[in-house]
Amino acid sequence: MQNLSKTLAIVLACAVNTNALSSISQTHGPHACHGVSSSLQAPNTTVVLTEVHHQNGTSFPLVDQVSSCGGPNELANITANLCRLVVNVTTSRSSSVQVEAWLPDDWNERFLATGGGGIGGCIDYPTIQNGASLGFASFGTNGGHNGSEGSDFFLNQPEVLKDFGYRAIHVEAGVGKEIVRAYYGRAPKHNYYAGCSTGGRQAFQSALLYPEDFDGVLAGSPGVDWLRIVSSKGILARRIGWPNIHSTSYVREEQWKAIVEAQINILDPLDGVKDGIIDDPTMYRFDPEILACGAGVLNGSVCLQPAQIDSVRSAYEPIADSTGKIVYPPFELGANTDVFSKNINTTTGKPELSYTILEDYFRGAVYNSTAWTPSNFTTKDMDFATDINPGQVNTGGTDLSAFRAKGGKLIAYHGRNDESVTSALSAWHFSGVQASLNASLSEMHEFYRLFYIPGMHHCSGGPGAWNIGQTWPLAEGTRDSRHNLLLALVEWVEEGRKPDSVIGTKFKNDYVADGVESQRTHCVYPRKSVWDGKGDTSRASSWMCT
Structure with missing residues (x-):
């Protein structure tokens, strides 16, 4: 832990001692798997765990996993004969990134890195399992902190925010390739990345900031404007009357289920196939006036009163910043609205967003205060977050040249x-x-x-x-x-x-x-x-x- 690097480039250069790794047997298997632990003497890198699994089709408990990632009773499924290796890489005096490797015996000479979801902190075991079953040397990372709920791991931790924002995947790529070279005796021929949601954001972040890390990148549901994605949930909740849940403009959760069902019933057949799917919701606009009480579309228990009609209409408008510039697309017709409409604690009956990422991230990373709540969230909060861009979490542009x-x-x-x-x-x-x-x-x-x-x-x-x-x-x-x-x-x-x-x-x-x-x-x-x-x-x- 001494003589820590001051820049990421130096951290990565020091993360794995190539000479130490090269002493490991080039014949991969149980001996080489445990040999990594005994031979790796690299500064800033600690081998946490080595395991050999030769029981394809069985599973093992993730005993050190925190509850928000599934807990210690969560099972990982062994999808190949493999070496499992976990290392911890120090990225600054106050931060580190955990990297997990699944190294199959039947290796296809490809490297696969994965990302996270939400506010990160959990290894993407499903993608790692699939990757190993296909022969990839498959890797995951905790994004620089353990857990996907709460604000404590971000409070007063600017370096942890950098790991989550942009650094963890780059560390995973650099250290992971060195582990592959050590274990198999040669570098991977091709390097890939796959992730969804936050992992999709990390995909574009990697291609933008570290174009040499991967030959191919797969980005699912990419959260490229992450701060506005998170902010949108608070803005839309306010548009439908929350937290004033007894006001005439507030639209109840059970009403939203009926509203979405009506959208699907009306718009689904327009593509020629009635299958419960609106193929392209961006093609349509929806006037909630047709859902008014007395219109005959919704029954009396869920139909919309005049003030509620305005609330529903505003929920499907795009989001503009404080200057009036449109910065985020409208919520799409036919999609489940729980992320902003499920906003009452069922136990206490008090206003509380079920989408906890907004409160967790803004408390820990944006305002650095556990007292902050989203009950008065406005576009000014969104703009403040995008202006400071904690840990450079928002994708830093579109120039993929x-x-x-x-x-x-x-x-x-x-x-x-x-x-x-x-x-x-x-x-x-x-x-x-x-x-x-x-x-x-x-x-x-x-x-x-x-x-x-x-x-x-x-x-x-x-x-x-x-x-x-x-x-x-x-x-x-x-x-x-x-x-x-x-x-x-x-x-x-x-x-x-x-x-x-x-x-x-x-x-x-x-x-x-x-x-x-x-x-x-x-x-x-x-x-x-x-x-x-x-x-x-x-x-x-x-x-x-x-």
């Missing part, structure tokens, strides 16, 4: 039924990158492709054919590049085959063992998936890209 120039490939995907990160944000960001590069659409598609998934919730789930290989367990039908975006990215990077579409799968009850319910072809943006008008809508072949 360096990543493009080095030959990097980026695939983003976003569910059109995303309740947390408004899906239109991905189109906004795509256009922002295009403008920064002054690139044509065909030039953008040479390195950056966006796929929209109708009917998918945030990162996964929903009524649509949402499974594109991003969740565990990885079904047999999603282990090829036509059905799995990570493998499509690998094929693009290594073989130059550009993905024009991907087949999404909907499993019965969202449970792989129950079998396939339907499939659909999803298209590279701005093309859209459209029913051919004659085929079975549960078959991917019946959907065209137009």
Whole structure:
């Protein structure tokens, strides 16, 4: 812990002593796995754990995991014969990043890093498990702190905020590649990253700030304007009358369920297929006047009074900053509104947002005060957060020219039924990158492709054919590049085959063992998936890209 580096570059240079690592046996396996622990003498890096697992299909408890990440009774599933290695890398005098490696015996010579979700702090075990099962040397990180709830780990911790904001994935990439080189005796041939939500933000952050870290980046539901995404939940809650839950303008939680159901019933058939899915909610505007009491659409217990109509209308307007500039897209029709409408503590009956990230992050990182509450949240709070940008958490721009120039490939995907990160944000960001590069659409598609998934919730789930290989367990039908975006990215990077579409799968009850319910072809943006008008809508072949 002495002679700590003053910059990240020095930290990474010192994080792993290459000479010490090179002394480890180049024949990977149990001996080499435990040999890392005994041989690694690198400054600022501590081996916390080494384990050998040769019981594919079994599981083990994550005994040191905090409760907000699942707790010590949470199980990790062994998906290959592998070496599990956990290291701690000091990034400053007051911060460190935990990195976990799953190193399969049957290695495909590829490196896969993963990110986090929400306010981070939890290893992305599902993606690591999938990666190891496919032969990737798979890595995860806690983002610089343990846990995804609370504000304590951010309070008075500017270096921890930097780890969460931009540094942890870069540390994971640098240290992880050195571990691969030590364990297998050679460097990986290709380097990949996959993450969703906060992990999607980290994907773009890496491509922007550290373009040499990865050859291919997969960004799901990317939270590229993270501070405004979080702020939007407080702004929308205030628009619908919260915390004045007894006012005439307040719209109750049970009313919102009826409102969203009405939106789907009205707008779903307009794409030609009645399947409970609004394929592209950005195409429509919705006047809540039709839900007024007496209009006959909603029953008397959930219909809207005049002041409530105004509240609902404002909830679907875009968000502007204090100067009046629109900075965040409207909440999308048909999406679950719980992130701002589920705002009463069911035990006490008092106003309380169920979306805890707003309070946790603004307390710990923005205002540095445990007394702060979001009950009076306004656009001024959002603007203050974006102005100070704690730990550089907001993606630092749209100029991906360096990543493009080095030959990097980026695939983003976003569910059109995303309740947390408004899906239109991905189109906004795509256009922002295009403008920064002054690139044509065909030039953008040479390195950056966006796929929209109708009917998918945030990162996964929903009524649509949402499974594109991003969740565990990885079904047999999603282990090829036509059905799995990570493998499509690998094929693009290594073989130059550009993905024009991907087949999404909907499993019965969202449970792989129950079998396939339907499939659909999803298209590279701005093309859209459209029913051919004659085929079975549960078959991917019946959907065209137009």
